[in-house]
Amino acid sequence: MTQKQSQAIALVNARLIDPASGYDGPGSLIIAEGLIAEVLHTAHLPSGSADMKVIDCDGNVVCPxxxxxxxxxxxxxxxxxxxxxxxxxxxxxxxxxxxxxxxxxxxxxxxxxxxxxxxxxxxxxxxxxxxxxxxxxxxxxxxxxxxxxxxxxxxxxxxxxxxxxxxxxxxxxxxxxxxxxxxxxxxxxxxxxxxxxxxxxxxxxxxxxxxxxxxxxxxxxxxxxxxxxxxxxxxxxxxxxxxxxxxxxxxxxxxxxxxxxxxxxxxxxxxxxxxxxxxxxxxxxxxxxxxxxxxxxxxxxxxxxxxxxxxxxxxxxxxxxxxxxxxxxxxxxxxxxxxxxxxxxxxxxxxxxxxxxxxxxxxxxxxxxxxGLDAGRLAVGAPADLILVDIDAPFSLRERDILSKSKNSPFENRTLQGKVELTLVDGRIVYQSA
Missing domain, CATH: 3.20.20.140 (Metal-dependent hydrolases)
Structure with missing residues (x-):
């Protein structure tokens, strides 16, 4: 679909949730060439890992x-x-x-x-x-x-x-x-x-x-x-x-x-x-x-x-x-x-x-x-379409925060819980919270 991220990315110290496999626990992911290259059920990378951009997830959820x-x-x-x-x-x-x-x-x-x-x-x-x-x-x-x-x-x-x-x-x-x-x-x-x-x-x-x-x-x-x-x-x-x-x-x-x-x-x-x-x-x-x-x-x-x-x-x-x-x-x-x-x-x-x-x-x-999509899972070889989300972070949706051209949200001015911190598509960061 798009040009892949040139530098490998590691998401570490995360809570991985993968409904496809049933796994919900500590882990890290390595992303390369737009795909998930490695799935680790440990909070941190092994010593001597290759040079890559490392993002500390601080225990927050990483999921498809x-x-x-x-x-x-x-x-x-x-x-x-x-x-x-x-x-x-x-x-x-x-x-x-x-x-x-x-x-x-x-x-x-x-x-x-x-x-x-x-x-x-x-x-x-x-x-x-x-x-x-x-x-x-x-x-x-x-x-x-x-x-x-x-x-x-x-x-x-x-x-x-x-x-x-x-x-x-x-x-x-x-x-x-x-x-x-x-x-x-x-x-x-x-x-x-x-x-x-x-x-x-x-x-x-x-x-x-x-x-x-x-x-x-x-x-x-x-x-x-x-x-x-x-x-x-x-x-x-x-x-x-x-x-x-x-x-x-x-x-x-x-x-x-x-x-x-x-x-x-x-x-x-x-x-x-x-x-x-x-x-x-x-x-x-x-x-x-x-x-x-x-x-x-x-x-x-x-x-x-x-x-x-x-x-x-x-x-x-x-x-x-x-x-x-x-x-x-x-x-x-x-x-x-x-x-x-x-x-x-x-x-x-x-x-x-x-x-x-x-x-x-x-x-x-x-x-x-x-x-019939290959997405929706945390597995080696799967597309690196991923999100990092703080499920406990509260926020109030204001009209100025709505990115759609139309603003007809029933959730406007309601307090919600669960803030997206990072969105990756094919390994590219397409959204990062301020």
Whole structure:
């Protein structure tokens, strides 16, 4: 992707966390030619080690860089919201070394030329790894299957219609069947379109009190059951895109028990916030799917701890002020999250005592395995995509600290814990905290 770091680097006196191998303990790493050259389970290098740049990690965590499977940008077509460069800068600051950009751009990424455009732009930027997802249907119209095979050959890592559920079951079955022919991954939102139409919140006391149009949490379960039935029919690989309810957790667990090739993602927002957070009509919490009840949020966190949820995503959705500073029902849904994905996960570790290695698995080795990346692990010969993070360091996210072009973060002015000190991509330092 980029020019390699010329001088070897040694990260010493670290706490190495490698979800792929299960190791969590003291260690050091040697990086050369963009790759991990040596992994030592000792705090310091042997005497007589070759000349290299030595970075003392002071006991802080060194782990694989995060892989975020769901990132939106405005490029091409809506660059004032976000560019690939601004998103890459935010990613590096947040410890995200690989991100998958969604295909709902203008034009839509539904043909090989658009896949190639994204890959070429990322190479020109030379910050983090950027991979495109391809559209499942032409123009996200839900009618005509896109050129999945050709896009896969060009470098698309999975296929999705993003926020647009494929309503026609025959079309979705065809997409799944075709993708299954070459083991491609399909991601699909479980969203019942008619029940969800016009809804801006989850049905219940909170939405009723605020006078907001609500949708039952059951609408997600209804759509999910259909999708799971089609996976059973076709034998395809399916990533269920952002489950948010206890009912969906139960359905995913049962599907896995039946041997279906099904994986589930959850947005960090739905693991941290609940429907109470939309009080006072705070539009930075206007999301799609909408925030759910505390019972649903708690069920998601339990599912994360139990391994039912395979992947956590930022669902980074940049929106300018004119799209968010409106009455709640008129505001566009979405929030940025590249810089807050890791500290929010670390917060779950501190608050719920979930082992950090298990949380990191959902943003490193699991997503790497799903889309076939060699990253996400601390092993000799693996790409030196790494982060150094002080998991106990508190900080408050201010607007001036946000590197995305859009500033719509629900974490703004909240105290977070877990500060990225250093980010390396292919052995190059692409971010270092002040």
């Amino acid at each position: 860089g995060l892989i975020d499977l769901r990132v939106k940008t405005g490029e091409p077509g809506a660059e004032p919201k976000e560019t690939l460069k601004s998103a890459s800068r935010a990613a590096a600051a947040g410890g995200v070394t690989s991100m998958v950009v969604q295909p709902d751009t203008d034009p839509v990424i539904d043909e090989p030329a658009m896949v190639d455009f994204i890959l070429r732009r990322a190479r020109d930027i030379e910050l983090v790894h950027v991979y495109p997802a391809g559209a499942a249907t032409k123009g996200h119209n839900g009618k005509q299957m896109a050129e999945i095979g050709l896009m896969s050959e060009s470098g698309a890592v999975y296929f999705t219609d993003v926020e647009h559920p494929i309503v026609n079951s025959k079309v979705l079955a065809r997409v799944l069947s075709y993708a299954n022919g070459f083991n491609a991954l399909i991601a699909h939102r479980p969203k019942e379109p008619w029940l969800s139409d016009g809804a801006v919140a989850t049905s219940g006391e909170m939405a009723a009190r605020m006078g907001l149009s609500g949708v039952s949490a059951l609408s997600e379960r209804i759509a999910l059951e259909r999708d799971l039935a089609l996976v059973e029919l076709t034998g395809a690989r399916l990533l269920v895109d952002q489950i948010t309810t206890a009912g969906s957790v139960k359905a995913i667990k049962q599907a896995k028990a039946r041997g279906l090739d099904v994986y589930a993602s959850a947005s960090i927002n739905h693991l941290v916030f609940n429907e109470i957070d939309i009080g006072d009509y705070r539009t930075f919490y206007r999301l799609d799917p909408p925030l759910r009840s505390e019972d649903d949020r708690s069920a998601l966190v339990d599912a994360l701890a139990d391994g039912v949820i395979d992947v956590v995503v930022s669902n980074h959705t940049p929106l300018p002020a004119e799209d968010k500073r409106r009455p709640f029902s008129e505001a566009e849904p979405g929030a940025i999250g590249l810089q807050t994905l890791l500290p929010a996960l670390i917060g779950l570790h501190h608050d719920r005592e979930i082992p950090l290695i298990d949380l990191l698995r959902t943003v490193t080795s699991n997503p790497a395995a799903l889309i």
